[in-house]
Amino acid sequence: MRIARRLDGVTYAVRDVVAEAQKLEKLGHKILKLNIGDPNAYDLDTPQYIKDALAKAVASGHNGYSDSQGYFPLREAVVQFNKGKGFDSTADNVVVTSGLSEAVNLLFGAMVEPGDNVVIPSPSYPLYDAFVSYYGGEKRLALLDESNGWAPDVDDLRKRVDENTRAIVVINPNNPTGSLYPEKVLRDVISVAGEYDIPILADEIYDELVYEKTPKSMASLTKDVPIVAMNGLSKNFIAPGWRVGWITFCNFPDDSLKNAFMQLARIRLSSNFPAQVATVEALNNRKAYVAAKAEFIPKLQKRRDITYKRLNEIHGLSCVKPEGAFYAFPRINEGPWPTDKEFVLQLLREKHVLTVYGVGFAQPANTRHFRTVFLPNEQILEESFNRIEAFMKENVGKK
Ligand SMILES: Cc1ncc(COP(=O)(O)O)c(C=O)c1O
Structure with missing residues (x-):
C-alpha cells in the first residue's frame, strides 16, 4: 500500500x-x-454524579446524533462555565467536539496549509506538533524556560513569529511539565499575538487540577486579541473516555474561522450525544x-x-x-x-x-x-x- x-x-x-x-x-x-x-x-x-447523568441521558432516549455544533443546552452550560473563568461568550460561539484532540484536528484543518507555521511550546503535548505536520505546516518551537519554572520565554516566542504564523499555542497548566504560567507572562504572550494579529489557541484542559495557585484563563485577560478557549471533560472531570471537549471562539473580528471549522465539523456529524447531555449536569452541578x-x-x-x-x-x-x-x-x-x-x-x-x-x-x-x-x-x-x-x-x- x-x-x-x-x-x-x-x-x-x-x-x-x-x-x-x-x-x-x-x-x-x-x-x-x-x-x-x-x-x-x-x-x-469519574465522579458518581456525572456517571448517573450519563445513565439517565441514555435511558431518556438521547441516543441519536446531536447538532454538529453541539447540544444547545451544553453550549449554554459552557457559556456559564466560561463566565466562572472570567470571560463572556455566547452559545453561538461554542463548538462541542470529540475531545480537544478532534478540535485541534479540525482547527488546523481549517487554518494550516503548506508554507504556514504554528508556534508551539517546547516542551508540549504532541497533539499540536502532530497535526501541524499532518496538514503540511511547520512547527515553530517556542522555548519554555526550565530555570523559570517552565514559563514561556516571551522573547524567544517573539522570534518564532512571522507573517506566515497562523496561531500561537498556549497550554496552561502544561503537559508535560505541570507548570502554571504567571499572569504577567500570559499578558506578554497576548501582546505579541496582538502585535502580529495572530489568534491564540489556549488549551486549559487541566485548569481545575491545580494545587496551590489558580490559573487565569487567557480569554479573561483580553477583549481584543482572538482566543480559542479550549476545555473539556477528559481531565478536569476525570472522564477522558467519554470524548467530550469544547472550544469557544472569543474576540474574533468575524465568523470565518468558526464557519470553516463547522464546515469540517458537519462532516463528522456530531460528538457523542449521551455524553454531551451528561456534561450539562457535569458543568451545572457545581456543588457536586x-x-x-x-x-x-x-x-x-x-x-x-x-x-x-x-x-x-x-x-x-x-x-x-x-x-x-x-x-x-x-x-x-x-x-x-x-x-x-x-x-x-x-x-x-x-x-x-x-x-x-x-x-x-x-x-x-x-x-x-x-x-x-x-x-x-x-x-x-x-x-x-x-x-x-x-x-x-x-x-x-x-x-
Ligand atoms: C494538553 C492536552 N490537551 C489536549 C489533550 C487531549 O484531550 P482530549 O481527551 O480532550 O482529546 C491532552 C491529553 O492528554 C492534553 O494533555
Whole structure:
C-alpha cells in the first residue's frame, strides 16, 4: 500500500513506548506504568454524579446524533462555565467536539496549509506538533524556560513569529511539565499575538487540577486579541473516555474561522450525544463537582509531593515542582545516555518502569528529560522511584 506522505512527520511518543512495554509483558514481566495521562487507568474514577447523568441521558432516549455544533443546552452550560473563568461568550460561539484532540484536528484543518507555521511550546503535548505536520505546516518551537519554572520565554516566542504564523499555542497548566504560567507572562504572550494579529489557541484542559495557585484563563485577560478557549471533560472531570471537549471562539473580528471549522465539523456529524447531555449536569452541578474535587485534589497533591521530593533526591536527576495537571518532567543531568529515548527504553527494559522520553514532547534534540505521571498510588510511586534510584546508581559514572 502507498501511504500518504503527510504522515511522515506524525508521531505520538505517549503511545509509541507502549509497544515496547507490551513485548515485556508478553514475556511475563509486570510493568510499573508512569506513562499515560488517563486518571481512570489508575485509582481515580469519574465522579458518581456525572456517571448517573450519563445513565439517565441514555435511558431518556438521547441516543441519536446531536447538532454538529453541539447540544444547545451544553453550549449554554459552557457559556456559564466560561463566565466562572472570567470571560463572556455566547452559545453561538461554542463548538462541542470529540475531545480537544478532534478540535485541534479540525482547527488546523481549517487554518494550516503548506508554507504556514504554528508556534508551539517546547516542551508540549504532541497533539499540536502532530497535526501541524499532518496538514503540511511547520512547527515553530517556542522555548519554555526550565530555570523559570517552565514559563514561556516571551522573547524567544517573539522570534518564532512571522507573517506566515497562523496561531500561537498556549497550554496552561502544561503537559508535560505541570507548570502554571504567571499572569504577567500570559499578558506578554497576548501582546505579541496582538502585535502580529495572530489568534491564540489556549488549551486549559487541566485548569481545575491545580494545587496551590489558580490559573487565569487567557480569554479573561483580553477583549481584543482572538482566543480559542479550549476545555473539556477528559481531565478536569476525570472522564477522558467519554470524548467530550469544547472550544469557544472569543474576540474574533468575524465568523470565518468558526464557519470553516463547522464546515469540517458537519462532516463528522456530531460528538457523542449521551455524553454531551451528561456534561450539562457535569458543568451545572457545581456543588457536586466541588465535593468530587475535595476527594481527588488532595490525593493528587500528595502524589505530586512524593514525586517532586523523590525525583530531586535521586543523584543525577532534578525536577521543577509541578503546580498543576498530573505530570512531572525531570531532567537527566548525568549518565551515559546520548538521548532521553535511550534512557527511557533502558529503564523500561532493566527496571520495568515505563515513562515517556522528553523528545516526544516537541523538545530540542539536545536536551534530556522524561515525563512521568503522578496518578499511581503512593506505594507504586515509591516502588517506581526506588527502581529509578537504583537505575541511576548503576549507570551514573558509566561511559
Ligand atoms: C494538553 C492536552 N490537551 C489536549 C489533550 C487531549 O484531550 P482530549 O481527551 O480532550 O482529546 C491532552 C491529553 O492528554 C492534553 O494533555
